[in-house]
Amino acid sequence: MNGVEQLCPNCGLCCDSTLFADVELRAGDNVQRLKKLxxxxxxxEQGKLAFAQPCACFDGKLCGIYHDRPKRCRLFECGLLKKVQAEEITADAALKKIKTAKIQAEKVRALLRTTGHRDEQMALTHRYTAVMSAPIDLKASENDSELRGELMLAVSDLMQTLQRDFLR
Ligand code: SF4
Ligand code: SF4
Structure with missing residues (x-):
């Protein structure tokens, strides 16, 4: 036992929109059943069926449809999980990396809320794009620019962590 089973229940980054904005279905997925669930x-755009993240079946800790989850979810293993399975890093070290990523993601969410973007049902990356592409508020331009700068840095920190620890 290498402790790998502790990772996902303490993470959820591949279900809450931190890592992905949506999940595409694969051949063999039961579309009607998944809708019912x-x-x-x-x-x-490419015609593939997908569901948006944050996933409606994620309860903040676990998958609510674990035994019926789509193929993509069954097959996905992030880089961190693979490294623990291969015993390249310990479960404790991986849990620390998860903690860091979650703190960074929460910082991004908090900054998005400060900008006035409070739609927590929208994927993180779409929220960020919406805020950064909105016209600058001229009445509060200094604050607005500062906040955008802070948000840009927070997203950059998060992306670095995700790329380094979870996506390879
Ligand atoms: S990102 Fe990795 S560790 Fe986190 S829930 Fe997904 S598979 Fe598990
Ligand atoms: S179906 Fe389950 S495993 Fe797949 S994204 Fe939703 S909560 Fe995560």
């Missing part, structure tokens, strides 16, 4: 499926 609470996933809202929509066609993407």
């Amino acid at each position: 609470g996933l809202t499926l929509a066609k993407k």
Whole structure:
């Protein structure tokens, strides 16, 4: 036992929109069953069916449809999980990395709320794009620019962590 089973229940970054904005279905997924279980499926530009993140079936800690989850979810293993399985790092070291990523993601969410963007049902990356592409508020331009700068740095820190520890 290398402690790998502790990771996901303490993480959830691949379900809460920190790592992904959506999840595409694969051949063999039961579309009707997944809809009944609470996933809202929509066609993407390329015609593939997908559901948006944060996932409606994620309770903040665990997958609510674990035994019926789509193929992509069954097959996905982040880099951190693989490294613990391969015993390249310990579960304790991985849990520390998860903690760091979650603190960084929460900082981004807090900054988004400060900008006035409070739609927690929208994926993190879409929220960030929405804030950064909105016209600068001229009445509060200094604060607005400062906040955007802070947000940009926080997103950059988070992206570095995700790329380094989870996506390879
Ligand atoms: S990002 Fe990795 S450790 Fe976190 S929940 Fe997903 S698979 Fe588990
Ligand atoms: S179906 Fe389950 S594993 Fe897949 S994204 Fe939703 S909560 Fe995560």
